[in-house]
Amino acid sequence: MNRSRKKISLHILLITGACWMLLPFFWMISTAFKTQLEALKFPPALLPNHLMFVNFIEAFKQVDFSRYFINTIIMTSGTTILVFMTSTLAAYAFARLKFPGRETLFALFLAMMMIPMPVYLVPSYVILSRFGWIDTFLALIIPWSVNIFSIFLLRQHFRTIPQELFDAARVDGLNHFQILKTIVIPLSKAVLITVGIFQIVANWNSFLWPLIVTHSDSMRTIQTGLAYFAQAESTNYPLLCAASTFTTTPLIILYFFVQKQIMETFARSGLKE
Amino acid sequence: MRKKNNRIGYLFLLPALLVIAVFRLYPILQAIRMSFYKWGLAGPLKFIWFKNFARLFIDPEFYQSLGNTFWYVAFVVPLTILISVFFANLLNQKISGRGIYRTLYYLPVVTSIVAISVVWKWILNPDRGILNAMLNLVGIASVKWFNDARGIFEIFLAPLGIHVSGFMAGPSIALFSLILMAVWHNIGYCIIIALAGLQNVPRQYYEAARIDGANGWHIFRHITMPVISPIIFYLLVTQSIIAFNTFTPVYVMTQPPGGPLNTTNLVVFYLYEQSFKLWNLGYANAIAFVIFIIIFLLTQFQKRFIEQRVYYE
Numbered sequence: 001m002n003r004s005r006k007k008i009s010l011h012i013l014l015i016t017g018a019c020w021m022l023l024p025f026f027w028m029i030s031t032a033f034k035t036q037l038e039a040l041k042f043p044p045a046l047l048p049n050h051l052m053f054v055n056f057i058e059a060f061k062q063v064d065f066s067r068y069f070i071n072t073i074i075m076t077s078g079t080t081i082l083v084f085m086t087s088t089l090a091a092y093a094f095a096r097l098k099f100p101g102r103e104t105l106f107a108l109f110l111a112m113m114m115i116p117m118p119v120y121l122v123p124s125y126v127i128l129s130r131f132g133w134i135d136t137f138l139a140l141i142i143p144w145s146v147n148i149f150s151i152f153l154l155r156q157h158f159r160t161i162p163q164e165l166f167d168a169a170r171v172d173g174l175n176h177f178q179i180l181k182t183i184v185i186p187l188s189k190a191v192l193i194t195v196g197i198f199q200i201v202a203n204w205n206s207f208l209w210p211l212i213v214t215h216s217d218s219m220r221t222i223q224t225g226l227a228y229f230a231q232a233e234s235t236n237y238p239l240l241c242a243a244s245t246f247t248t249t250p251l252i253i254l255y256f257f258v259q260k261q262i263m264e265t266f267a268r269s270g271l272k273e
Numbered sequence: 274m275r276k277k278n279n280r281i282g283y284l285f286l287l288p289a290l291l292v293i294a295v296f297r298l299y300p301i302l303q304a305i306r307m308s309f310y311k312w313g314l315a316g317p318l319k320f321i322w323f324k325n326f327a328r329l330f331i332d333p334e335f336y337q338s339l340g341n342t343f344w345y346v347a348f349v350v351p352l353t354i355l356i357s358v359f360f361a362n363l364l365n366q367k368i369s370g371r372g373i374y375r376t377l378y379y380l381p382v383v384t385s386i387v388a389i390s391v392v393w394k395w396i397l398n399p400d401r402g403i404l405n406a407m408l409n410l411v412g413i414a415s416v417k418w419f420n421d422a423r424g425i426f427e428i429f430l431a432p433l434g435i436h437v438s439g440f441m442a443g444p445s446i447a448l449f450s451l452i453l454m455a456v457w458h459n460i461g462y463c464i465i466i467a468l469a470g471l472q473n474v475p476r477q478y479y480e481a482a483r484i485d486g487a488n489g490w491h492i493f494r495h496i497t498m499p500v501i502s503p504i505i506f507y508l509l510v511t512q513s514i515i516a517f518n519t520f521t522p523v524y525v526m527t528q529p530p531g532g533p534l535n536t537t538n539l540v541v542f543y544l545y546e547q548s549f550k551l552w553n554l555g556y557a558n559a560i561a562f563v564i565f566i567i568i569f570l571l572t573q574f575q576k577r578f579i580e581q582r583v584y585y586e
């Protein structure tokens with residue numbers, strides 16, 4: 001009796017917490033379907049009277065969201081593919097190859113990871129404008145084509161692969177590139193997927209960088225596009241909520257598919273610490 | 274053979290090294306150089322020694338943004354961690370649906386801050402927002418949220434006849450609105466990390482403690498706390514750095530950006546304004562330098578702590 005009562009109070013607390021966590025999402029979706037008049041009612045109605053699907057179409061039409069989606073997809077896939085390439089190569093070198101200066105370089109990489117973006121933001125802009133890359137995909141992709149944390153994660157994993165596998169491959173006459181391709185990468189699928197997920201989330205949601213390195217409307221990403229829309233339509237909350245809904249939905253769907261992977265990564269890294 | 278091995282090592286490292294050198298290392302060094310120049314968008318560059326720093330030293334707006342950032346971090350981080358540890362503890366019990374709760378709590382973390390800011394701005398709307406409607410329902414008057422520049426200490430101490438102003442007035446109600454949103458946004462991540470730590474505690478410890486007649490608080494104090502205190506410390510440092518670097522909510526939510534009365538102007542936003550609105554690039558780098566020093570001290574703090582922990586174990 002006492003036990004089950006304790007369980008119930010536990011669930012009540014957890015559900016209350018969950019409600020607070022979900023309230024903004026609920027309110028976003030509910031407002032997205034309201035008419036503007038309905039949205040401005042106070043105190044507000046919890047649910048819309050009619051489902052105004054037209055808000056979504058209207059928001060999509062007012063600014064060029066389809067362009068922003070395409071740009072974001074180009075940026076995200078570009079950086080993610082490049083990060084895969086640069087990270088596996090670098091992680092392999094750090095984990096499996098011996099050469100002078102290896103530890104120093106690794107320490108340098110880690111030190112670079114600690115430095116937050118605002119510190120190198122202005123000089124990066126100057127460099128990109130010297131390259132003539134401002135307002136191009138190069139500025140969105142190339143500076144982010146290396147992710148040090150991914151290198152770190154992959155290096156840790158590559159080191160756990162048994163040495164015998166490498167020895168056997170060397171005896172069979174495979175070179176390092178072939179070893180990486182045929183042995184290491186197939187054995188690292190879980191970590192690579194994790195790296196990919198974090199890349200996608202980070203790129204999809206990145207804001208300050210695209211805000212600074214792009215100017216024209218046709219180069220806007222989802223996030224800078226949404227911020228622009230929020231300034232242009234600062235009082236039309238149904239449209240703003242509709243835009244917020246369709247810009248966040250792709251990631252939320254992805255998240256529900258991969259949440260187990262994310263939780264396991266944290267659980268594992270927690271164990272290691 | 275050895276030589277060849279060396280070459281392959283460097284070859285594999287080359288792409289990453291190139292990008293890091295051009296887009297991290299060089300800009301960082303360049304940032305230091307630029308802070309000694311009068312560097313605008315056009316016109317000649319002028320080496321001006323420490324003038325940028327001298328100007329920074331007496332810039333009231335900079336001090337205000339540092340003060341705002343201090344209050345922001347000082348509120349966001351402890352609130353986030355307290356709430357997270359509380360919920361992580363609840364989730365560490367034997368209950369059904371744990372996975373579902375965990376998934377829901379983490380949801381804000383994968384949602385973009387721009388979208389979140391847009392929605393929270395609406396939730397906190399002074400006249401039409403749902404939060405004020407809820408407050409009214411329980412008999413509390415509407416709060417002006419983003420329009421209110423009064424400090425919270427100022428408000429709470431006024432009835433006692435104590436008048437504080439400036440930094441001592443604490444975060445403004447407007448800044449506090451940003452604080453609320455940041456806590457909501459970050460607790461999911463902290464819960465997951467704290468929970469991962471809690472799950473390292475062997476179940477037998479809890480069972481043994483219970484057999485010995487320890488109550489909930491004793492168990493928390495003597496079993497849970499020692500295990501998760503390093504994790505709390507880790508969260509304290511990483512969350513402080515994240516909070517210190519806040520930019521997006523200020524840009525999207527506040528009106529005018531950084532206002533009212535400059536009370537939501539956080540230091541990274543000030544850097545952005547100086548560089549990309551006013552194009553005082555040299556001066557902006559002096560600000561970046563100060564940001565760097567503060568973050569550096571925070572990370573050193575963290576590093577020392579990790580070393581301590583290795584020794585401890």
